[in-house]
Amino acid sequence: MSSPLPPTLRTVLVTGATSGIGWETARLLAANGDTVVVHAPDQSSGDDAVARLVAAGTDTLRLRLVIADFSRLDEVRAMAAKVAAEYPVLDVLVNNAAVAAPERRTMTIDGNEVSLQVNFLAAYLLTRELAGPLSARPGSRVINVSSSMHRTASISWNDPHRARRYSRVAAYAQSQLALTIFARQQAPWTAVSLHPGVCDTSLLPLYAHEGSSAREGAERVVRLCDPATELVPGAYYDRTALSPAAPVALEDRSVRRLCKLADRLVAQAA
Numbered sequence: 001m002s003s004p005l006p007p008t009l010r011t012v013l014v015t016g017a018t019s020g021i022g023w024e025t026a027r028l029l030a031a032n033g034d035t036v037v038v039h040a041p042d043q044s045s046g047d048d049a050v051a052r053l054v055a056a057g058t059d060t061l062r063l064r065l066v067i068a069d070f071s072r073l074d075e076v077r078a079m080a081a082k083v084a085a086e087y088p089v090l091d092v093l094v095n096n097a098a099v100a101a102p103e104r105r106t107m108t109i110d111g112n113e114v115s116l117q118v119n120f121l122a123a124y125l126l127t128r129e130l131a132g133p134l135s136a137r138p139g140s141r142v143i144n145v146s147s148s149m150h151r152t153a154s155i156s157w158n159d160p161h162r163a164r165r166y167s168r169v170a171a172y173a174q175s176q177l178a179l180t181i182f183a184r185q186q187a188p189w190t191a192v193s194l195h196p197g198v199c200d201t202s203l204l205p206l207y208a209h210e211g212s213s214a215r216e217g218a219e220r221v222v223r224l225c226d227p228a229t230e231l232v233p234g235a236y237y238d239r240t241a242l243s244p245a246a247p248v249a250l251e252d253r254s255v256r257r258l259c260k261l262a263d264r265l266v267a268q269a270a
Contacts, residue, residue: 011087012225013037015070015126016097018049021145021196024218025094027053029225030062037064037083039097070097070122071108073269080129090133092225095123095179096145101171105162110269113161115168117265119175124182124262127191135188141231142191143224144179148238150195151246153177157257160265180249181258184234193245194237196220 012029016022017038030036030053038053040046046065054060064086068079083090101115108117127134127142134140153173156162162171183193196217220239223229236245248254 009033009035010091010227011035011037011089012092012094013039013066013083013087013090013130014094014096015039015123018045020214021217021221022094022096023049023052024215025096025221025225026063027056027058028215028218028222030058032222033062034091035062035064035087037066037087039066039068039079041067041069041097043067068122070118071110071114073108073110073117073122073125073266076122076125077129077270080126084130084133088133089136090130091137091140093127093130093134093140093142094145094221094225095127095142096221097122098145098175101168101175103168105166105171107161110265112265112269113171115171115175116160116178119172120178120182121262121265123179125266127182131188139227140189141225142183142187142189143221144183144191144193145221146179146183146193146195146236147173147176148195149173150177150180150193150249153246154248155181155254155258155261157261160261177246177249178258178262180236180245181254182262183236184249184252184255185259190231190233192224192231192233192235192237194221194224195239195243 012034014022014026017026018040026036026038040049046067050063050065066079068075098119099115106114108114112121155174180193183191236243
């Protein structure tokens with residue numbers, strides 16, 4: 001008698017997986033038996049991240065490295081095409097990649113404020129470009145790793161790059177509000193946003209002097225990736241609890257305006 005076939009394994013793409021919450025999320029998911037597509041901004045940091053995952057006990061067969069500098073949207077498109085070609089079924093996308101906005105307003109080669117592009121526009125474009133693989137099997141999920149700072153933010157609809165009045169905190173918070181609103185867009189998959197807690201990562205100085213471990217934050221991400229965890233579509237989670245998002249994030253008009261703005265900003269870079 002032939003042995004039974006193993007259960008269908010999931011494929012998960014984690015962006016910003018070279019350090020912090022992203023790296024720990026990749027490690028935990030691979031330990032659970034998932035195939036993890038590890039995103040890195042460059043080859044060197046990607047090779048280092050994979051080497052550390054393997055040194056931590058991760059099976060190399062569970063890992064696939066992909067490279068894209070999110071400050072260049074052409075690289076996001078190329079990465080999405082590569083992932084879609086290799087993985088026609090994608091069960092989970094974790095939009096985790098993020099940078100702190102710099103002290104001085106900085107524009108990308110695509111003409112966007114850098115934290116808006118890396119933290120939101122790249123995630124928006126990547127999710128859109130991976131619509132086929134994400135729609136290929138029922139139950140797929142998109143987890144937008146956002147922040148409680150979205151509550152302090154507003155979208156500067158007429159000046160999204162904040163040319164008239166720039167503050168690094170306001171720019172970063174705007175990107176997190178955009179991610180939170182984006183999770184509410186209607187899609188064939190279930191999307192949510194998550195504040196993983198104030199964690200000891202490169203973004204800690206934006207929040208506090210100390211925080212919980214990156215592993216603790218990653219455990220909260222992995223919990224939402226788990227098909228056993230029932231999700232409320234479009235919801236915002238604060239660590240492990242369902243929580244009300246900022247009022248503006250709950251308005252359908254905000255979702256429509258944001259998608260229209262994002263479509264325009266990514267199109268100008270096409």
